[in-house]
Amino acid sequence: MTERSAPPRRKRRWLVLFALTAALALVAGACTAGDGEAAGSYTDIINERGLTDEQVEAALKTYVPSGQWDEYVMFASGGHSGQVIAIGIPSMRILKNIAVFTPEPWQGWGYGNVEQMKVLEAGNVGDNQISWGDTHHPALSETNGDYDGQFLFINDKANARVAVIDLRDWETKQILKNPVSIVDHGGTMVTPNTEYVIEGGQYGNPLGWEYAPLEEYEAEYRGMVTFWKFDRDKGRIDESQSFALELPPYWQDLCDAGKNVSEGWVFCNSFNVELAKGKSVDGADFEAGVSAGENDYLHVINLRKAEELFKAGETIDVKGFPVIPLDKLIDAGVLYFIPEPKSPHGIDISPGGEYMVVSGKLDPHVTIYSFDKIQQAIADKNWVPDRYGVPVLDFDAVKEAQIEVGLGPLHTQFDDKGYAYTSIFLDSVVSRWSLGPPYKEGDEAWKLVGRIPIQYNVGHVAAAEGDTVSPDGNYLVSLNKWSIDRFLPPGPLLPQNLQLIDISKEPINPTVDVTGTDPNGMQLLYDMPMALGEPHYAQIIKADKLNPFEIYPEVGWDPATMQVDPEAPVPGNERVERDGNTVHVYMTAVRSRYTPDRVEVKKGDRVIWHITNIEQSLDATHGFALPGYNITLSLEPGETATFEFTANESGTFPFYCTEFCSALHLEMAGYFLVQP
Amino acid sequence: MAKMTLRDRVLGPRVPPEQRAAHAERYRRPMMLFGGAAFLLVVSIFLPYWILRLRAPQFPDGLVVRAYLNRLEGDVETLEGLNHYVGMPSFEYGAVLERSLSIIALVVLAGLLIAAFAFHNRWVVVFTLPALVFPLMFVADLQYWLWRYGHSLDPKAPLAGAVGEFTPPVFGPARIAQFETLALPGPGFVLALVASGLVAAGLWYHRKAYKPLLDQLYGKARS
Structure with a gap:
């Protein structure tokens, strides 16, 4: 090696430094160029489409790229399509329209398969084949009050039926016709460990829907709630372990099972304490008659005691089905009433089971009862009997709070931050309000903290795991009955509008005006046209709790x-x-x-x-x-x-x-x- | 001092031809104003007098009712349908007498204004006063009915309790249940108001024209 052939050390160092700098500059340049290009392209799209910042934010929050999966799955009833619709959240993509009460050819449901035909035929009424249903309230199976992703239950209001869907293959396995009632509504709900599937009635009928003239309504007609025993191992309801309660014909509406502190109790509301019998008897139509009074009755049911009565054989036989008669329920302390503001359409229990939330749809408040106070009033015998002898607890003794939330409040769900969300039908908003202790203390308790406009006429709302012992918050879907101008018009029958709302952010202001429309931290993300049916209630489960078969485990x-x-x-x-x-x-x-x-x-x-x-x-x-x-x-x-x-x-x-x-x-x- | 004939006593003095020729405009003016008012009143029959706009979340395009003197137009049936929740009486029970008489009444008002041409004395007031005060009467009557509707809720109506008694204003914004309302004067009412103004002006010019004539013919004491 000569001195000439080797460049001086210093020179070489400079060369390396120069090369490095050049490389860095190139990389940096490339990055900048890349960023600039991307930014340019999407701002162009935003500008071309005239999107606002908020719309762009909503789009980014709901977009699920190809090949990626949704975070949640919503199971929505399909109304009078008779089916259940599974929808991914936040993308709002339909995953499956699960055939239940209505034959459905894509799934081959009810077109020859003998096992399926047996399931459907079990739902027939007398000699009449019933090939549709009016599904209302899906209920995911629960373990310790939390969704376990194993089974889904759904009722058919039109014929008082209950179906069991196995979430291993998302197929209907069982349909049961209620022997006591011909229509239902307050189903399905499950007890915290899915011991029972609850099916509450609706329009009164004589037990077993036998004939009786309307003039004999008070004496002959009855309401009911049925407790279907679920056998988890078999994946079927066990009819032999199931029973019903005879109730006054007050048009029971919705039910919810107590949880945590209130486990073992069941709450159902009602809306015809007036005993309206329609124009032919009363001279006033049902619409006016049923909503005439200021109060209806929240039914408070001690399920454990009811179970004891059933096991002791304290039942009467209705079409081969055990029904505990009303007088036995009263004597044994199974059934109590609580006045609730007129014509309620929701009963929802707070995550810890402490509070029962009722909305009288013709009263602008949500009324919140305390489970402890209810127990105290029962212990104090603080009641007066109603016309059928059922103890009516003193309203003021059991009421915890009333919050004005807007005109036409219906249903309530809960989040992880101590807030409740109530659908407000007439105002077309969802109101967010704070719960009391232990969720929110002092000044922060029982406050209206947001009103987000929805389009239009909301029925139920569904929050992520929002009716369990541990709600997730994050998302809420407003299940709107009318879409009016939201979508391209497909002729006069318009789709429903399911609106996804971001509820992950805390309220900005401590309270909002009840006549206003300040979302106060909530954000509308997405409008989904629902044209497969009319969802009533829906439940939203974390997707990773579902573990369905990818294919059937073995051939055959x-x-x-x-x-x-x-x-x-x-x-x-x-x-x-x-x-x-x-x-x-x-x-x-x-x-x-x-x-x-x-x-x-x-x-x-x-x-x-x-x-x-x-x-x-x-x-x-x-x-x-x-x-x-x-x-x-x-x-x-x-x-x-x-x-x-x-x-x-x-x-x-x-x-x-x-x-x-x-x-x-x-x-x-x-x-x-x-x-x- | 001229002697009053019966005709003059009732209708007031005739205008001497030479005076009419000299001051044609002076005598024509009240007639034109009364005539114009009569014309406007007749035209107003064909136009809405009162417009109620309603907005609610589920009616993004809003609803409207246009009240003519004898009928309602617009989303009347929709509102009738919705109203039964609140329990106000049906529109068909409102102002039945007023509606049945209104067209004839307006024609009579216009006729009286034309008839007023003939009167050259204070009797003209009798023939023009109805048209002068008509807008005021309309507003008063409307307010009465609005009050009555807001205070006649059927206690059996589902939302009667939640809404409570109320008096909607004749003009301006209000809120009933989830509806925001805005009541506005319709073009018919505006014409009636203008007609009233024309009548007032006509009376002013009438006095300016005929007072001197009366004084001249019968002396100041008679006027």
Whole structure:
């Protein structure tokens, strides 16, 4: 090495420094250029679309990029669609319209599958087949008062029925017709460990909805609340352990189960203490008659004592179902009433179970009762009997607070910060107010702290886990009945409007004006047109509590039993067997063929057709459609199903896969031939 | 001093032709003002007198009622439907007499104004006073009915208790349940108001025209 070939040390150091600086400058430049470009592009979009800062903020809060999942799932009833709709939050994307009371062809629900037909037929009323429902209040199963993500219950107001949905496969497993009442409303709610599913009645009817003239309303008509015993291991309601209470015909409305300190008690409100019987008897229509009085009665029910009466056999028989008669309820101290402001439409228990919140929809306040005070009034016998002899507790003795929240208050949910949220129908706002101790103390307690306008006519509200012992806060959905001008008009039947509201921020001001519309920290994020039905109530569960099957665990899985069906067709044993006039078909389905792909019978044969989707890949669902016989199935990976019919039409019927399954999906077909 | 004929006694003095020729404008002016007022009153029959605008959250475009002298137009049926919650009487029971007489009354008012052309003395006041005070009577009557409606709530109406008795103002903003209301004078009322002004002006010019004539013909004491 010569001196010349090696550059001086100092010079080399400079060179390194220069290179480093240049590199840094380049990197920095690139970064700046990158940022500048992005900023330019989205500010352009904001400007082009004329979005305000708040709208941009809302968009950013609700956007869930492709491939990412929502934080919460909302299960909303579908109203008179008879179904339950699952919606991701905050994106408000529909995940599934779960078929419950109404046959639904995409899920193959009720189009031949014998197990499903059995579930639906259990919901028939007498000889009448009922092929729709009016779902109102979904209830997620709970463990220690918190959603556990295992089951979902839903009622049908139109026919007083209750359904059980298994959240392993999001399918309906059981439908029960209430033997006592023909309509319900106050269901479903669950006790804190899902021991019971509560179904409260609504319009009074003679027990078992036997005939009685309206003139005999007071003597013959009755209300009810039914406690359906849930067998978690079986995933079914156990009818033999279930019972109902006979109640005065006061048109029971909604119920809620006590929790924590009030566990073991159940609260239901009512709205026809007036005993209105309609124009034909009263000369005034129900609308006026039912809302004439200043008070209705909150029903306070000691469920543990009711259970004791049931177990002691202190029941009467109504259509084979045990009902504890009213006089026994009174004697045993099961039932108490509390005056509540006129025509209430909500009863909601605070997370700790200390407070019962009622809104009289024709009174601008929420009325809050204290569980301790209720217990004290019962202990003090601080009551007067009502016309049926039920003790009516003294209002002032049990009232904790009344807060003016606006015109037409309905339902209340709770958050993690000590606030409650009440839907205000006439004012079309959601009012936020603070709870009392232990949630908020002193000056901060029982204050109206926000009123966010919604569009329009809110019914229920649902906050994230907002009716559990540990609400999450974060989000609230306002389930609005009218959308009026919010969406492109699809003809005269407009969608509902589900509005997502950010409730994560604390109020800015200590209180707001009850006639004003100061959201005071709440922010409207998103309008979702709901055109599948009219959701009434909804519950919002943290998505990670749900752990559904991705595919059925084994090939040949029967969703009715949640086990492998040993008789299920599997590869190698596909066949067609004839037994007299009965033909058994054992078929498998896999991309992209049915085996066998030809089934031939004689006209008049009874066909019992078993089919298994033997796929084990995520999303490899096959359909099975049999033209001319009103049969369509959805076979999810691993699922086996059976359908039965009489081949009463001779001819040639190509069957095919309805779920686009593969490149050769169109080839997935076969022939059902019926010889004349 | 001229002797008063019966006709002159009732209708006032005739204007001597030479005087009329000399001061045509002076005698025409009250007639034109009364005539104009009569015309405006007749036109006002076809225009709304009172406009009530209502806004509520669930009616983002608002609702409107336009009260003509004999009928209501606008979102009347919607409001009738909503009203049963509050329990005010139905619109059909309001101001029945006034509505049934109003058209004839207005025509009579206009006719009286035309008839007033013939009167050259103080009797003119009798024929013009109704038109002069008509807007005031309209407002008073409307206020009466508004008070009556706000104080006749059906106690059985679901929201009667929550809303409570109230008196909506004839003009200006108010609040009933979740509705913000704004009551405004309609163009018909404005015309009636202008007509009233024309009548007042007409009376002024009438006096200016005929007072000197009366004084001249019968002496100051008679006027």
